[in-house]
Each structure stands twice: as structure tokens, then as C-alpha cells.
Amino acid sequence: MDNTHGTDDGSLPPAPPAHLASPTTRNALRVQHQVLISAREFLTGEGFVELLSPVIGPVTDPGVRGSKQLDVDYYGHRYKLMTSGILYKQASLLAFDKIFFIAPNVRAEPPETCSTRRHLAEFHQIDVEIAGGTSADARRIAERLLVYVVRHVLAALPDELAALGRDPRVFAELLTEPFGHVTHAQAVAQLHSLAHPQNPAAEIDWDGEELLSHKTDVPFFITDYPKGSRGFYDRESRTEPGVLRNFDLIAPGGFGELVSGSERESDYSRIVTRIRETGENPAKYEWYLDMVRAGIPGSAGFGMGLERLTRFLTGLDSVWQVSAYPKVPGLVAP
Amino acid sequence: MSAWPETTAARLRAQGFPEAAVRARAATGSAAIFPPEEAYGREVFGASAASHPETADLIDRARLVPPVFAPLRLEKLIDLGREPLFSDVDLRTEIGGFRSAWPVFLSAFGSTQLGSTELAAAASRQAGRLGIPMVIGENVVPVNGYGRGPAGPDSALLSRVRAYLAELPDGAGGVVIQQSTEDADSEVWNLVYSDPGVQPLVATGRLGFELKVGQGAKPGLGGMTVLDAAAAARVGGQYAVTEVFDGSDRRLRSGSPGTFTGEILRQQIRLMRNNFPRARVWVKLHPGRDVAEAARLAWEAGADAVTVDGAEGGSGWAPIAFLDHVGLPLAECLLRIGTPAGCLLAGGRMWEGSRVVKALALGARAAGLGRAALVAVDQDRRDGLCRLLDGLALEASMLISALGKYTTSAVGREDIWLPGAGAHAGLTEDAAIIGDRR
Numbered sequence: 001m002d003n004t005h006g007t008d009d010g011s012l013p014p015a016p017p018a019h020l021a022s023p024t025t026r027n028a029l030r031v032q033h034q035v036l037i038s039a040r041e042f043l044t045g046e047g048f049v050e051l052l053s054p055v056i057g058p059v060t061d062p063g064v065r066g067s068k069q070l071d072v073d074y075y076g077h078r079y080k081l082m083t084s085g086i087l088y089k090q091a092s093l094l095a096f097d098k099i100f101f102i103a104p105n106v107r108a109e110p111p112e113t114c115s116t117r118r119h120l121a122e123f124h125q126i127d128v129e130i131a132g133g134t135s136a137d138a139r140r141i142a143e144r145l146l147v148y149v150v151r152h153v154l155a156a157l158p159d160e161l162a163a164l165g166r167d168p169r170v171f172a173e174l175l176t177e178p179f180g181h182v183t184h185a186q187a188v189a190q191l192h193s194l195a196h197p198q199n200p201a202a203e204i205d206w207d208g209e210e211l212l213s214h215k216t217d218v219p220f221f222i223t224d225y226p227k228g229s230r231g232f233y234d235r236e237s238r239t240e241p242g243v244l245r246n247f248d249l250i251a252p253g254g255f256g257e258l259v260s261g262s263e264r265e266s267d268y269s270r271i272v273t274r275i276r277e278t279g280e281n282p283a284k285y286e287w288y289l290d291m292v293r294a295g296i297p298g299s300a301g302f303g304m305g306l307e308r309l310t311r312f313l314t315g316l317d318s319v320w321q322v323s324a325y326p327k328v329p330g331l332v333a334p
Numbered sequence: 335m336s337a338w339p340e341t342t343a344a345r346l347r348a349q350g351f352p353e354a355a356v357r358a359r360a361a362t363g364s365a366a367i368f369p370p371e372e373a374y375g376r377e378v379f380g381a382s383a384a385s386h387p388e389t390a391d392l393i394d395r396a397r398l399v400p401p402v403f404a405p406l407r408l409e410k411l412i413d414l415g416r417e418p419l420f421s422d423v424d425l426r427t428e429i430g431g432f433r434s435a436w437p438v439f440l441s442a443f444g445s446t447q448l449g450s451t452e453l454a455a456a457a458s459r460q461a462g463r464l465g466i467p468m469v470i471g472e473n474v475v476p477v478n479g480y481g482r483g484p485a486g487p488d489s490a491l492l493s494r495v496r497a498y499l500a501e502l503p504d505g506a507g508g509v510v511i512q513q514s515t516e517d518a519d520s521e522v523w524n525l526v527y528s529d530p531g532v533q534p535l536v537a538t539g540r541l542g543f544e545l546k547v548g549q550g551a552k553p554g555l556g557g558m559t560v561l562d563a564a565a566a567a568r569v570g571g572q573y574a575v576t577e578v579f580d581g582s583d584r585r586l587r588s589g590s591p592g593t594f595t596g597e598i599l600r601q602q603i604r605l606m607r608n609n610f611p612r613a614r615v616w617v618k619l620h621p622g623r624d625v626a627e628a629a630r631l632a633w634e635a636g637a638d639a640v641t642v643d644g645a646e647g648g649s650g651w652a653p654i655a656f657l658d659h660v661g662l663p664l665a666e667c668l669l670r671i672g673t674p675a676g677c678l679l680a681g682g683r684m685w686e687g688s689r690v691v692k693a694l695a696l697g698a699r700a701a702g703l704g705r706a707a708l709v710a711v712d713q714d715r716r717d718g719l720c721r722l723l724d725g726l727a728l729e730a731s732m733l734i735s736a737l738g739k740y741t742t743s744a745v746g747r748e749d750i751w752l753p754g755a756g757a758h759a760g761l762t763e764d765a766a767i768i769g770d771r772r
Binding site for chain 1: 513515516518519521524525527528530533536545590592593594597598600601602603604605606607608609610611612636
């Protein structure tokens with residue numbers, strides 16, 4: 001793989017000075033700024049408390065397909081950069097019932113994700129967690145948050161969106177119609193009917209997700225993923241074993257997944273068993289498991305990808321275009 | 335056996351294993367599958383007593399049984415327009431999603447000193463040249479690290495992949511990276527899958543991951559390695575470190591076997607398929623009493639191959655009690671599995687054609703070479719494994735053609751006779767019913 005910056009065809013980021021000086025980058029970053037303002041405004045109004053999330057810890061979220069965690073030498077201990085804040089989101093509910101982070105995440109994604117236009121090795125999530133919440137509660141907050149942010153950005157930055165060539169009419173259905181819902185099994189069936197070879201036991205693959213995303217004008221949830229496709233903390237249905245009470249939110253127009261969320265497991269023995277089902281030795285989750293054993297609230301929550309949301313709002317080709325310092329998987333960049 | 339040329343200073347020892355015979359083949363290739371050439375025309379030959387009666391297992395004692403009537407030979411005769419010969423046997427097969435010129439693959443060596451040295455690199459190079467799949471063993475990363483980049487120390491894992499790729503023909507072979515419960519801590523698969531250096535394998539569909547549920551030499555125990563005290567201290571957080579050697583600063587480092595239930599195995603396989611959609615999924619089972627159920631479950635969950643390691647297997651360190659008294663013999667594992675519902679691979683003291691063909695007759699698609707490969711490359715770093723396989727292939731061709739068959743997949747239960755069939759009721763009955771298998 002080419003480890004240098006820039007390409008003539010614009011498919012990869014140029015060097016920082018050219019990237020930062022580009023009007024496209026500046027407009028995209030203004031949109032991102034307004035996303036952050038409006039997301040904080042909405043969540044605060046709903047009674048959520050913003051916490052600052054840890055950057056490193058002895059363990060992090062393992063439930064991330066194919067990507068590698070990055071290690072940090074922390075006083076001689078092997079610590080991890082956060083791939084997601086999930087463990088700390090659950091922990092934070094011991095302080096407040098409703099919390100959110102604007103959290104940086106780092107994942108050494110497989111180089112093949114370089115071409116999905118939706119992956120960055122370093123990115124941010126609007127991370128939300130609700131004590132005592134259900135999957136439906138989390139979906140409702142995600143839907144209202146997205147509508148609020150879109151409405152705010154359309155009102156705040158009409159000129160910037162125009163300069164980016166984004167027609168505000170593409171958001172008409174999003175702002176007026178309820179979001180769609182399909183189960184994972186229904187999404188798989190739909191992909192099979194489109195002759196797309198989707199593994200029914202796995203996450204919807206990148207191409208399949210984009211295919212479904214192109215078929216709609218309104219965002220939609222995919223719910224009820226099969227066990228084995230997600231992390232150990234996504235709660236398994238007690239009435240339908242093997243089905244997780246989780247969801248993704250897919251943006252229309254080929255932009256794909258914006259949000260992943262779920263009701264969470266909070267029972268100690270179930271969590272330990274689920275960790276084993278992901279192939280790991282539970283020992284490394286000591287601090288988390290000690291806390292779970294002592295008792296944590298049941299909860300539901302989600303993470304909304306900040307850069308993906310900004311890309312959706314701006315209509316840009318690639319998610320790296322909305323990051324000031326983009327790190328595209330497999331590409332060495334400052 | 336007469337003397338043979340030694341190209342390197344041989345030093346590896348393999349007790350309880352036909353080491354001398356493997357060395358002879360590694361040195362002289364196909365010639366060693368026959369009695370000495372100088373005896374031709376001067377001596378008469380017949381069956382000898384079992385070569386190693388003290389270590390012979392059911393597979394050694396079983397016999398391949400060519401038929402009088404051979405309908406598949408007639409098919410081949412019609413196809414060729416002449417009488418078929420053993421040289422018409424096609425040994426090519428598909429092993430766990432990879433094409434292979436021979437029904438054999440290179441097994442994992444584990445993390446012992448043997449598995450980490452230049453012997454493993456030499457074996458990798460020759461396996462690449464032969465175009466057979468190669469498994470890289472557990473704990474290689476946690477023990478030896480995974481250096482990358484020109485400045486870093488080269489890791490055992492990457493140097494083996496590189497050595498293999500350097501000589502690998504297009505369209506053949508594949509590299510399978512094993513991960514055990516301890517390795518999961520080091521994210522071996524994630525690390526390999528996201529490594530740009532491994533992308534040539536990913537892009538050509540020649541990368542696989544093997545979930546190590548257990549191993550033949552010590553069923554029910556985790557990996558064991560003897561380390562010096564300093565190295566043991568470094569891994570103390572991950573392993574049990576025991577002082578068992580009086581007056582020595584060496585320590586026994588033991589891993590956990592990992593806890594499995596049917597649901598845990600099923601979900602681990604599904605997670606592998608979810609997280610690494612472009613890698614093949616292999617599962618390695620120890621010779622447990624429920625091996626048939628575990629194999630069936632693994633195939634159902636989508637495993638591309640299930641490897642069963644008989645209690646005869648192993649290249650690493652294990653307590654003598656386990657080597658001598660624990661685990662099912664390979665033949666019993668294969669008999670319990672019966673007709674496999676997917677690609678079944680067999681390991682355990684494989685080194686020559688008859689044992690491999692017997693394993694095929696008992697349902698395996700291919701056999702793994704572990705200790706034999708190490709001894710062969712110890713005998714000759716450059717060509718030992720290639721010569722060993724030349725001999726094995728010639729022998730296998732002769733045996734399979736004698737059975738009236740010309741592909742490895744045609745070999746079946748009807749082709750093997752097991753002594754004391756009473757103890758394995760059902761086999762002889764099955765054999766009578768099955769007839770020639772295609």
C-alpha cells in the first residue's frame with residue numbers, strides 16, 4: 001500500500017496544509033461545529049449530562065469487526081486506546097441516569113475499508129446511554145437527535161451547504177416522516193432478493209448496507225442482529241435466544257450506517273459467558289467485571305458517528321473530507 | 335537403513351516417532367519408500383512385523399484393502415483409452431478452502447523453541463514451494479512478538495509468512511493463523527487481518543484463521559512452554575508460571591485450555607465469519623470423547639475445515655501422563671465422526687503415504703504434517719520436506735491406484751480393514767453397504 005499523502009484523483013487526503021486551506025474542508029468543518037453545538041443542545045435539553053470519556057484504559061471495546069486495537073505502554077502496563085467508550089458509558093450510569101460523551105475512538109481498521117469511503121482509523125462518536133432504557137427508548141432519542149441536528153444545520157448554514165452543493169430538499173422526508181424499521185432478517189431477505197450474497201448470521205456488509213441505503217429517502221433502523229455479529233454487551237433477547245436487542249440507523253442516499261446501539265447486558269454471568277463466546281479470556285476485563293458483579297443498572301444507548309453524520313449533511317464523497325486531520329485506514333498520516 | 339547424506343548438522347530429536355525413517359526420506363526422497371536398491375534381485379520381501387509395535391495404533395495396524403473388481407478403474411480406463419497406472423492418480427484436493435497439490439498440509443508447531451527457530455522458517459519456505467496450506471501455531475505472537483517494519487525485530491509469524499509467500503505458486507496453498515484463548519488477548523487475528531503485509535493473501539483468498547479448541551498431545555490442557563525466568567516473568571500476567579525444575583532458572587509457562595460449550599464454540603465461529611469475512615475459518619479439536627458432536631457443530635456454524643488432532647500428535651511440551659494416557663487415538667476420533675459433514679483434516683504422527691491414505695479412507699480430506707516436517711527440515715533445510723513429500727506422494731499414488739481409484743476424494747471406508755472390528759461394530763457393516771464412493 002502507498003503510505004504517502006495525496007492522489008491526483010482526490011480519492012485520498014492531500015497533505016494537511018492543502019487539506020485545511022480547501023474551501024470544502026472549511027465548509028465541512030463549519031457543519032461539524034454546528035452538529036456539535038446542536039447535539040449538545042438537544043441532549044442537554046433532554047436531561048443528559050455530558051462527561052469527558054477516557055482516552056486509554058486496560059481494556060476497550062472488542063466488538064469491532066476486523067479492526068485492531070492500538071496499544072499504549074502505561075507505566076509498564078499494556079493499555080488500549082479506546083475503540084469505543086462502551087464500558088465507560090455503562091460505568092457512568094453509576095453517577096447519572098442519562099449521560100453522553102463526544103468521544104474520540106481509534107481503530108486500526110483493515111486496509112480493505114480504505115475504499116468504503118465511510119471509515120476512518122481515528123474518529124468521534126456522540127455516545128449516549130440511558131439507565132433503565134430499552135432499545136426502543138434509545139432509537140427514539142437517536143431519531144429525535146438526528147432530526148434536531150439536521151434542522152439546526154439547515155437553518156444555520158444554508159450558504160455553506162449551497163457551496164458544498166448539498167440540496168436541502170434531500171432532507172425533506174427525514175424532517176417530516178417517521179424513520180423506517182426493518183429487522184436484520186428482513187434486511188438479509190431484501191439483499192438476497194437484490195442478488196446480494198449477505199451472510200444471514202453476520203452484520204450487513206459494507207456493500208449491502210450501501211445498497212439498502214440507496215433504496216430509501218428516509219433513514220431507517222435495522223434491528224435484531226444475530227448473536228455473533230456484535231459485542232458481548234449487546235443484550236440477547238430473553239424470549240428469542242440468538243437475537244440481540246440492538247439496532248443500526250442507516251442514512252438514505254448511499255451514506256449508510258450513522259448509528260449503532262442496543263439495550264445492554266448488565267447481568268454478570270451472562271456477560272462473562274458472552275465474553276467467552278467472543279473467544280476471549282474474561283480476566284482482562286477485571287475492573288469492568290468487578291463493577292458488573294457489584295451491580296450496574298440495565299441500560300440502552302447508542303453511538304452516532306460524528307464524521308459520518310457530517311458527511312451525510314454535507315453530501316461529500318468520503319468521510320475523510322469532513323475531518324481536519326483524517327486518518328484513512330492503512331494510510332500513514334499526521 | 336543405509337547411511338544418507340547430511341547437508342546440515344541434524345540435532346532435533348523426536349522420541350516415539352519414526353525419526354530415522356523420516357530423515358531417510360528427507361535425504362533421499364522417493365528412493366526411501368522402497369527396500370534398498372542394491373537388494374533388488376537378491377532378496378525376497380514380505381510383510382515385516384509392525385515397524386514400531388510399541389507405538390503402533392489402530393491406524394498403523396489397519397490395512398488398506400484393494401478390491402478385485404474396480405469399477406472406478408474401468409471409468410478411468412474409458413476416460414484415458416488405456417489401462418490406468420498409478421501415475422494417473424490425481425492427488426490435488428481442496429483443503430479448508432485452499433487448493434493444494436497434495437492431500438497434506440503443514441501443521442502448527444506451537445510456540446516451543448522448535449516452532450520458533452529457523453527450522454520453522456525452512457519448513458514454511460518448502461511448504462510454499464510445494465503449494466500446500468500452512469498453519470502457524472498458537473502463542474507465536476504472545477511469546478515471540480509481532481515485530482513489523484524494517485527497523486523492528488522480525489517476528490516468527492511474519493518471517494514465516496514471508497518465507498512461505500516467497501516461493502508460493504499462484505493459485506495454490508494458503509496460510510492459516512491459529513488463535514487460542516491466550517492469543518485472543520493479543521488480538522492475533524485482528525493484527526494479521528489489518529496488516530498491509532498480509533494483504534496479498536487476503537486479496538487472493540489465501541488467508542485463514544484457525545480457532546484452537548485443543549490439541550492432541552495434551553487434551554484438556556492449554557499450551558505449555560519452558561521459558562527462562564526473565565521471559566516467564568514478562569508473561570506472568572497471562573499464564574500460570576510454575577517452578578517445576580529443581581535448581582534451574584527455567585519455568586513452565588502454562589496457558590488455559592479455554593472454556594467451551596456448544597454455544598460458545600458456535601458463537602466464536604460465527605464471530606470469526608462476521609469479523610473476518612475474507613478469511614477461511616478452521617477449527618482445531620483435541621481428541622475429546624465428544625469430538626463428533628463438536629465437529630458437527632463447527633461445520634454447522636460455518637467452519638471451512640475441522641482438524642482433529644489424534645492423541646498421537648504434538649510437537650511441543652506436554653506432561654508424560656498426557657502423552658501416554660490421555661485422549662482418543664486418531665482412528666477412534668475418525669470413527670466417531672463417521673461420514674464428515676464438511677472438510678475434515680487429520681493430524682497425529684503423519685509422515686508417509688499409508689497412514690495418510692488410511693486417514694482419507696476414514697473420512698479425512700487431508701493430513702497434517704507436524705513433527706515429520708520438523709525432522710525433515712532438520713535433516714535438510716533446503717529440500718528435506720520436499721523430498722519427504724515426494725516419497726509420500728509416490729506412495730499415496732500407488733496405494734490409491736491399488737484401491738482402484740484415481741482421486742483422493744474417492745478413497746472411502748470400503749478401502750480399509752481394521753483389526754478387531756468387533757470393538758468397532760458398525761464399521762464393517764458400513765463398509766459393506768457403502769460400496770465405492772465417488
